Each structure stands twice: as C-alpha cells, then as structure tokens.
Amino acid sequence: xxxxxxxxxxxxxxxxxxxxxxxxxTLRMWEKRYGTPHSQRLPSGHRRYPKEDVPRLRAIAKAxxxxxxxxxxxxxxxxxxxxxxxxxxxxxxxxxATIQENENSSNELLIERWIKGVHEYDDDxxxxxxxxxxxxxxxxxxxxxxxVPLIERVGKGWESxxxxxxxxxFATECIDSFLxxxxxxxxxxKEGWNLLMATLPGETHNLGLLMSAVVASLSGAKIIYLGxxxxxxxxxxxxxxxxxxxLCFSISSGEKLLDTEDCLLKIKNELNKDVTLISGGKGTxxxxxxxxxxxxxxxxxxxxxxxxxxxxxAV
Numbered sequence: 001x002x003x004x005x006x007x008x009x010x011x012x013x014x015x016x017x018x019x020x021x022x023x024x025x026t027l028r029m030w031e032k033r034y035g036t037p038h039s040q041r042l043p044s045g046h047r048r049y050p051k052e053d054v055p056r057l058r059a060i061a062k063a064x065x066x067x068x069x070x071x072x073x074x075x076x077x078x079x080x081x082x083x084x085x086x087x088x089x090x091x092x093x094x095x096x097a098t099i100q101e102n103e104n105s106s107n108e109l110l111i112e113r114w115i116k117g118v119h120e121y122d123d124d125x126x127x128x129x130x131x132x133x134x135x136x137x138x139x140x141x142x143x144x145x146x147x148v149p150l151i152e153r154v155g156k157g158w159e160s161x162x163x164x165x166x167x168x169x170f171a172t173e174c175i176d177s178f179l180x181x182x183x184x185x186x187x188x189x190k191e192g193w194n195l196l197m198a199t200l201p202g203e204t205h206n207l208g209l210l211m212s213a214v215v216a217s218l219s220g221a222k223i224i225y226l227g228x229x230x231x232x233x234x235x236x237x238x239x240x241x242x243x244x245x246x247l248c249f250s251i252s253s254g255e256k257l258l259d260t261e262d263c264l265l266k267i268k269n270e271l272n273k274d275v276t277l278i279s280g281g282k283g284t285x286x287x288x289x290x291x292x293x294x295x296x297x298x299x300x301x302x303x304x305x306x307x308x309x310x311x312x313x314a315v
Contacts, residue, residue, distance in 0.1 A: 008164070010040065010048035019162050020057040027057075034074045052119040054162055055112035056081070062109060078116050082109040111150050118154065118163060118171045126174045134182065139218060143211050143297050151175065151207055172207065179210040183225075186217035194244040195221035198235050199228050200251060200263050208250035208281050215297050216248065219304045232263060236270045246276050246307065253282035261285050276307070 016037065017024045031037055037057060039047035059081040063073040073081060110133065117125030134142045154171045157163035163171075197213055199206070206228055216223055224242065226235060239247045247267070251260060260283055268277050268290045280294035294300045 009051050011051055011161075013039075013047060013049060015161070016049045016054070016057070019051075019054050019160060020061060022057060022061055030070070030074060034070075036074060051162055052116065055116040055119070059109045059112050078109070078113050082106065082113055107145055107149065111146065111153055114150055115153060115157065115163075118157075118167050121167075121170055123170075123174050126171070127178055130174075130178045139182065139186070139214050140297070140301055143214055147175065147179070147207075147211055148297070175207060176210060179207070179214055183210065183213040183217045183223065186214070187223045190220075190222040192220040192222045193246075194224055194242050195219070195246045195248060196224045196226065196235070196239050196242065196244040197248045197250075198226040198230050199249060200260065201229055201232055203228055203250075203252060205250075205252040208252060211297060212248060212250055212280060212300065215301050216304060218301065219308045221246065221304075221308070232266065236267055239275050240270075240272045243272070244275055246278065247271065249277075249279040249281075249284075251279055251281040251283035261288060264288055264291055278303075 011019075013024050013027055016022075017027060020027075027037060031039060037049050037053050039049050041047055056076075056078045059078055060070075060073050060076070063076075063081055064070065110129070114126055114129055117123075117129070130142075133146055137145065150171075154163060154168055158165070158168045195216055197209055197216065199209055209225075209227065213223055213225055224238070224244070226238065230238075235247070238244075249264070264277070264279065264285070265288065268288075271277060276292070277290065278292040278294055280296075280300060284293050286293065292303075294303060
C-alpha cells in the first residue's frame with residue numbers, strides 16, 4: 001500500500017514519458033527487463049512512478065544519445081551517468097567533432113543532478129555543487145553555462161508540474177544565497193566608480209539582478225545593490241546623490257510593457273546627464289531612447305569592459 005502522504009510525489013507513466021522524453025513503451029520495457037523505473041501500485045491497481053527519478057531518466061536518455069547501450073547505463077546513478085558522459089570525449093574517435101556536444105551533455109547532466117537535489121530538498125548537494133563548479137569554471141562561465149540553464153530548468157519543471165511551489169522556492173533561495181555571497185566577496189573593498197543595481201517597483205524576481213551583479217563585480221565598479229521594490233523616486237535620488245556612472249535594471253517578462261516603458265523613461269528624464277541607464281531581462285522594451293538594452297550576460301560583460309576603460313583611467 002502506498003503512503004498517502006507521498007502521493008503528490010508520484011506520477012503516471014504518461015506524465016513520466018512527457019517529462020523525460022522517453023516513450024511509455026520504452027519505459028514499460030525497461031521496467032520489465034531491468035526493473036527500472038520502479039513503479040508502485042495504487043489500491044486501484046494503477047501504477048505510479050516517483051517524480052524524483054525524472055533527472056536520472058533524463059540522464060539515461062542523454063547517455064543513449066551519446067552512443068551508450070541501455071544495458072550499460074540503465075542501472076547507473078545520476079552521479080555515475082554524469083561521470084560517464086564527462087569521460088566520453090576521451091574514448092570518442094571523432095574527438096574534435098564531438099567535444100562540444102559532450103560538454104553540453106555533461107553540463108545538462110550536472111544540472112539534472114542539481115534538480116535531483118531540489119526534489120530531495122538537499123541544500124548541501126546544491127551549495128557544494130555550486131562551489132565546485134564555480135571554482136572550475138570561473139564566475140562568467142558559471143553564470144552563462146550553469147546558472148542560466150538551471151534557473152530555466154527549474155522554471156520548466158514548475159510549469160510542467162514536475163516541481164512543486166515549495167521545490168521552486170527552495171531552489172530559488174539556494175541560488176539567491178550562493179550568488180549573493182559570491183558577488184559580495186568580489187565587490188568587497190572596491191573603491192571604483194559607482195554602479196547602482198535595482199529592479200522596478202512591483203518586480204518579484206531577483207535572480208536576474210543577482211546574476212548581473214556577479215558579472216558586474218568583474219569590472220572596476222563598486223556595486224551598490226538596491227534589490228527588489230525600491231520606490232522609483234528613491235532609485236533616482238540615490239543614483240544622482242551618489243554620482244553613479246551606471247544604473248542597471250533587471251526586468252522579468254512578468255512586467256507590463258507600457259508600465260515598464262513609462263517607468264524607464266521617467267527615470268531617464270530625471271537622472272543626471274552623466275548617468276548611463278541600461279536594462280536586461282525578457283521584460284526590457286526595445287528601442288527606448290537613451291536606454292541601452294542588454295541581451296545576455298556575455299554581451300553585458302563585453303559592454304562593461306568597454307564602459308569600464310575610460311573610467312578606470314580617470315580614477
């Protein structure tokens with residue numbers, strides 16, 4: 001008999017197929033032949049499968065795409081599968097042609113390992129994993145290749161029903177805590193030009209701004225981070241009073257476009273003339289006069305390098 005308190009963590013085979021990209025026929029065949037995925041029977045006789053097995057099954061699908069046989073990978077743990085794909089370039093005869101593809105697969109498997117940690121509310125798994133990958137990749141690559149895909153993956157997991165609201169909040173808090181600690185370390189004891197970072201009033205998403213803060217902390221700027229829900233007048237007065245050279249916004253796709261345009265134009269009109277205004281995120285409008293739209297974090301990094309040079313010379 002299934003514990004009714006665990007019912008919310010069980011899904012049908014159709015849902016499992018949808019979340020993993022593996023057909024129901026294949027899943028049934030694997031269960032019969034290899035004993036995985038392992039189902040549980042409801043009192044009605046219907047089979048249900050644990051949601052937490054989704055990341056491992058996705059990893060198996062990635063391993064099969066990379067050329068491994070089912071019998072070799074079907075019983076592997078998520079960690080073993082991640083290691084397997086990571087070693088694939090060493091044995092691939094077409095090394096130069098496949099190395100990028102396998103690096104991408106390895107990244108995706110690592111993200112699935114973190115998603116498993118989200119399923120299990122394992123903050124040690126997430127934070128330790130973040131630290132390890134940060135040390136291997138460096139800040140910019142970590143943001144672009146790991147944080148952005150992880151946040152997108154959590155969002156898709158929530159939309160599909162794979163992850164619950166508590167799962168999404170748990171993941172967000174772990175990411176928030178890690179990114180905050182990292183950009184503050186990089187920003188410590190800086191005495192460069194002032195870069196003010198904020199969101200528009202009513203914004204509920206903070207992770208885009210935190211990732212921007214990590215990237216900005218690689219420049220010569222001293223970051224002043226206002227975060228969520230600072231009133232518009234206070235953002236403008238702070239930027240002017242501190243003689244900030246740059247004011248940076250992160251705007252999610254949840255904002256209303258016309259309201260966003262009005263806010264940004266009001267800010268631009270009331271800023272000191274020597275304050276540059278930039279904005280990124282899916283909710284940033286196109287072609288607003290005097291406001292630079294940043295498309296992605298790599299672009300932001302390059303743009304900051306060019307913006308930084310004359311200011312560093314002046315300091």
